[in-house]
Amino acid sequence: MVLLVKIKCPYCGFEGEASEFLYMYEVTLYVVNSRVEREERERPLLVICPKCREGFFLDNPYKCFYSKL
Ligand SMILES: [Zn+2]
Numbered sequence: 001m002v003l004l005v006k007i008k009c010p011y012c013g014f015e016g017e018a019s020e021f022l023y024m025y026e027v028t029l030y031v032v033n034s035r036v037e038r039e040e041r042e043r044p045l046l047v048i049c050p051k052c053r054e055g056f057f058l059d060n061p062y063k064c065f066y067s068k069l
Helices: 062-067
Strands: 004-007 015-017 022-025 029-033 035-038 045-048 055-059
Touching: none
Parallel strands: none
Antiparallel strands: 004 015, 022 045, 029 035, 045 055
């Protein structure tokens, strides 16, 4: 998949393709009857800058975009 969205880091100003950034998605797992169930709640996607390693959240336009991944 090719991502053409440009993202700018609010900390160091690094700007690059969405695919250059790292992503961390916080998910809580529940163990139900020895099976792991994923939490249904929506959580924000944390974007990590490849240059300064600071994490930040994307604004709304991007949030909609990434929820489809
Ligand atoms: Zn940065």
